[in-house]
Amino acid sequence: MTVEAPTVPDRTRAAATTGPRRNRWPRLTRIGLSILSVLLGVLIWDLVSRNYTAFFLPSPRLTLDGAVELVRDGTLWDSVSASSTRILTGWLLGVLVGVPMGLLMGCIPWLRLMLDPYIQFFRFVPPIAFVTLAIIWLGPGEASKVALIFYTTVFIVALNTLAGVLSVNEIRMRAARALGAGPVRSLVSVVLPSTVPHVVTGARLAMGNSFLTIVSAEIVAAQSGLGSLIWTARNYAKTEWVFVGIIALGLLGYLFDWILRLVTGRTLRRYGVTF
Template sequence: MTTVTVAAPPKPRAERRAVRGLRAAGLYTVSVLVGLGVWQLLALHYGPSLVASPHETLTAAGDLAADGTLTDSVIASSRRILIGWGLGLLVGVPAGLLVGQIKVVRRLLEPYIEFFRFIPPVAFVTLAVVWLGIGESSKVVLIFYTSVFIVILNTSAGVMSVGESKLRAAASLGASRGQILRGIVLPSTVPHIVTGARLAMGNSFLTIVSAEIVAAQVGLGSLIWTSRNYGRIDWVFVGIITLGILGFVFDRVLRIVASRVLRRYGVKL
């Protein structure tokens, strides 16, 4: 007697997506729990004067949130980062397209790009305060400075990576420069632009701390520095962890927005 094996029907796409989501959530949970365990062991080993425990940090975060200090710091730092980073994208993407496409522009701007991108924003903190004061402008300009060159370099690299054969083929078919830019150059450059935007966002978080330490009364950098002066290690941990969480959230939101808005270019993040 012959036994007939019937293959199980494939799982629906929604079910497979749900399984993958649960698996990813489980891995994230395990990773966070392991990290908290290591953190707790370090706190027990070194003591509260050097390493605040997760419970002490959570309690300090609750106290800082209750009096509004943490909320005000998050809002102030987020506003400065988003404005400076946004201006960096607004200037960096068009400049990168020009640098990548037009050799004359590349030769004119390349010496300045290669010179200034090696000077860290921290070196300009004092000058920014002297020239622009201790207001918001100095912090925003420093974040713009740390963002714009990263975006320009990544965008221009994306433009220059487009195959010359594609450009010649489009031109031979009668495509105008604008059509080539929209139909060939941009789709190939978008992944580089998104990567540059993410790298610029990370560097913006590095810059905001040094800028706020020197010239700010409110912000996560100012909170970390003030906590150090008062010897509150738990507050320092609150500021550091809040910066990490904020950066993680910003990067995730950027990836989601980019994947949805730029899907028509064939970008997969």
């Protein structure tokens, strides 16, 4: 008796039949583990909170009641809206300026040498150090908060973009020039595809740092926003409001990063940007 080995089409057909079912389980497992982790965290939080006063460590139930209270009077929505607007505005401006800055520094050596001392100096000065100057120069309004977010973003994006330009393979650049590509064509066809992953990474890092900056700025000089909500809660001895503000910041940051990953994953996949 002879047994014939399955042909290539048979194997392909078998893989097509069983593939989706196998691929579905890892995703369900990841989601299940994430949910289980959150539930365990809440359970541990609840157990630990029973050993302390509500002022020191409010329970999950008390925090939920505080969130409902802030939602009903509109405070939470106003705070989320104010912080989101400031973060997105400053972050977008920082990306729009940081990307061209990084490209120019990467393509023009003398410009890189001139700007490098300033970038290396200011990137080690935290944005919170400029809060007082921002208020003096721009006033206590929205401009000062947006400027601090811009400051947080622009150097991170510029340096990551610069790293992308400098990582371009010189052989590819020579090949492009040998095929008759000029500076603009080489930039579009060679430099940008190699730089996009670095730009996206810088944008994501800058988004995370923007949340650190906005809390500090709103605590010092703001009447609205999640940072202001956290700071105001101390006047009313409402520790649960502090927890609500912290949780809202984490969820908002997760949402922003998820949207950014979704957009880049669909529109920049051809450049090799995948998450």
